[in-house]
Amino acid sequence: MNILCIGSIMCDVAFSPIEQGDARRGGTFSIDQFSIHGGGEGNNAAIDLARLGETVRLVGRVGSDFIGDHLIRELQKEGVDTLHVRQVPDKGTTISIQMISSVGARTMAAKRWGANETLTAQEVPDELIRWADHVHIVGAMCLSGFDGEGSARVFARAHELGKTTSMDLNNPRFEGPCFHLYRDALENCDLFLPSNYEIERSCGLTDLHEIRSFFRPFGIQALVIKRSEQGIYVTDFDREFCLPSFLEGDPVDVVGAGDAFSSTFVSSWKRGKSLYECACIASAASAKVLKSLGATRGMCDFATLSAYAKERAEALGLSSGEEDAH
Amino acid sequence: MKILCVGQIVVDVAIKSLDIDDFEKGRSTIDSFEVIGGGDCNNAAIDLTRLGEEARPFGVIGNDFLGDRLIELYHENGIDTSFIRRVSEPTTVSVLILGKSGDPTLTVIRSGAHEALMPGDVTEEMIRWADHVHMVSVLNLNKFDGEGTGRVFEIAHRLGKTTSMDLKALNPALANRMQLVEKALSNCDVFLPSHYEVEFLCGIRDPEKAAEFFAPFGLKVFGCKMGAHGVFLTDYHTSMYLPSLYEGTPVDVIGAGDAFSSTFACAWKRGYDLHDAGVLASAASAFVLDEVGCTTGMKDFDTVLRYAKERGAIK
Numbered sequence: 126m127n128i129l130c131i132g133s134i135m136c137d138v139a140f141s142p143i144e145q146g147d148a149r150r151g152g153t154f155s156i157d158q159f160s161i162h163g164g165g166e167g168n169n170a171a172i173d174l175a176r177l178g179e180t181v182r183l184v185g186r187v188g189s190d191f192i193g194d195h196l197i198r199e200l201q202k203e204g205v206d207t208l209h210v211r212q213v214p215d216k217g218t219t220i221s222i223q224m225i226s227s228v229g230a231r232t233m234a235a236k237r238w239g240a241n242e243t244l245t246a247q248e249v250p251d252e253l254i255r256w257a258d259h260v261h262i263v264g265a266m267c268l269s270g271f272d273g274e275g276s277a278r279v280f281a282r283a284h285e286l287g288k289t290t291s292m293d294l295n296n297p298r299f300e301g302p303c304f305h306l307y308r309d310a311l312e313n314c315d316l317f318l319p320s321n322y323e324i325e326r327s328c329g330l331t332d333l334h335e336i337r338s339f340f341r342p343f344g345i346q347a348l349v350i351k352r353s354e355q356g357i358y359v360t361d362f363d364r365e366f367c368l369p370s371f372l373e374g375d376p377v378d379v380v381g382a383g384d385a386f387s388s389t390f391v392s393s394w395k396r397g398k399s400l401y402e403c404a405c406i407a408s409a410a411s412a413k414v415l416k417s418l419g420a421t422r423g424m425c426d427f428a429t430l431s432a433y434a435k436e437r438a439e440a441l442g443l444s445s446g447e448e449d450a451h
Numbered sequence: 452m453k454i455l456c457v458g459q460i461v462v463d464v465a466i467k468s469l470d471i472d473d474f475e476k477g478r479s480t481i482d483s484f485e486v487i488g489g490g491d492c493n494n495a496a497i498d499l500t501r502l503g504e505e506a507r508p509f510g511v512i513g514n515d516f517l518g519d520r521l522i523e524l525y526h527e528n529g530i531d532t533s534f535i536r537r538v539s540e541p542t543t544v545s546v547l548i549l550g551k552s553g554d555p556t557l558t559v560i561r562s563g564a565h566e567a568l569m570p571g572d573v574t575e576e577m578i579r580w581a582d583h584v585h586m587v588s589v590l591n592l593n594k595f596d597g598e599g600t601g602r603v604f605e606i607a608h609r610l611g612k613t614t615s616m617d618l619k620a621l622n623p624a625l626a627n628r629m630q631l632v633e634k635a636l637s638n639c640d641v642f643l644p645s646h647y648e649v650e651f652l653c654g655i656r657d658p659e660k661a662a663e664f665f666a667p668f669g670l671k672v673f674g675c676k677m678g679a680h681g682v683f684l685t686d687y688h689t690s691m692y693l694p695s696l697y698e699g700t701p702v703d704v705i706g707a708g709d710a711f712s713s714t715f716a717c718a719w720k721r722g723y724d725l726h727d728a729g730v731l732a733s734a735a736s737a738f739v740l741d742e743v744g745c746t747t748g749m750k751d752f753d754t755v756l757r758y759a760k761e762r763g764a765i766k
Binding site: 138140143148149151152153154155156157158159161191192195217220222233234235236237238 | 464466469471473479480481482483484486516517520523541544546555556557558559560561562
């Protein structure tokens, strides 16, 4: 399956463990883990999809620096086509710093903004959409040059060319209204995979049935809401169900879990799995990523995730059909 | 002049500007993010190269992205990396987070490859290549301290090379400190610790008493770096105190000691006397103190010499 993935690419610098109290006191500390890898929703989704066995092209921007070079090499090693990952002259690669506590919570997050923020819809010509079977926009609301008109145009064109589409979100870094950043793209969106806090931030809604009613008019085929430790909610606007989180024990690192979920849901759906099966396999992917430091380290191939999903579903006592909504 | 530098090579990650208050906000913006070489051996190799010497570092780094970046940086600086050993352990990383004022907010260290340095790692071939062996980070070289450092200097002297040594006093729990350096000191020509490193090593605070203490080892030069108070130097014929050539508040003190030791060794090998070598080393150190980064301020030999003359410290 050819999947065109559009989203942010940045360098994730993660170190752990640093507890909140220690960080506030300052001084010198020893840590066990330090990683410097590609990150950002676009980067993570592309790697996740490649690990799942899909043929992936990534559209994004990095800096003309050694970090940008490194991220491109990492993506290529994972089998992602990086021809449309552009290195922007005079811009550094966007950096995301994550300090993680011993229980996987973020002690601190910080960014050095750079090339990533220059991505525009011009980067996605018809030729790219034609190549794809499916177009996956990740981290909408944080693609400042692409959100709004850009994402709407790409999805409209994708549908005109007979492609399927999916989108997930990321909370913007500014305060104020933000629904307009993805509203128009929803009209040509098949799978919509936001998290509950992204819905609350952009639409002010928290009740699942109100959310379902709100998004029904857009013609989305499936609305899938990620609810962190509460699991997920899925509806095709006819039926609905919830699944619990598939995580065993405490998370090691929460970064990348949502990307893994969305990518795996898309891959499963394009393989013809039922929504329930998609949800289980995607939850399994998320659980695997939560148990590793780094956004994609825990991600596995499709067969491994399918088997793990079955194992977790049995352990959680889930029926082979769908669970009722709450 | 070919100088073999032996010691720690790590990656320094410098992040600016995050204050403790920013941790409350959860998500903040930083101004810059830099990945540069660090560790005393890295700094010494770069300092000596800037001074015009042919310096080759020996240290242990990981076979990873950060190790690759270190090698790239050395090549950009014209430094031969063929002696550097690469291992499966990750490259040791030191992350320094600076606040908006430039003061350190937090430092985190992920130990790794540098701890894999073993006594037999420095080969006779490497020492034979050199004219001079400059060993740094001594007392923080884990398994290499003691037998390893002693062996390197013994071979160096046997092969007719000269030697210099600098310490690193980081581990307060380190036991048998003098035992770990005795063998190396017996074949050390130039020994240039800082005053707190001398105290860490043998409990002596007074530099002249420290010089007496180390005399039996046959050093040609003993120097005690005293930060803003300058340096004490002796060749066991003449002793002197030289003032610091830096005025005002340093921008960044890290790397200044390395710059001093490297420049002293260089000047000494070029035939400058005790006084002038000390002045040149202080001048180099002053340049490094004036900029952020361990080696950013380091200048070429002629610039250092010109500065020393302009200050009237050297004829």
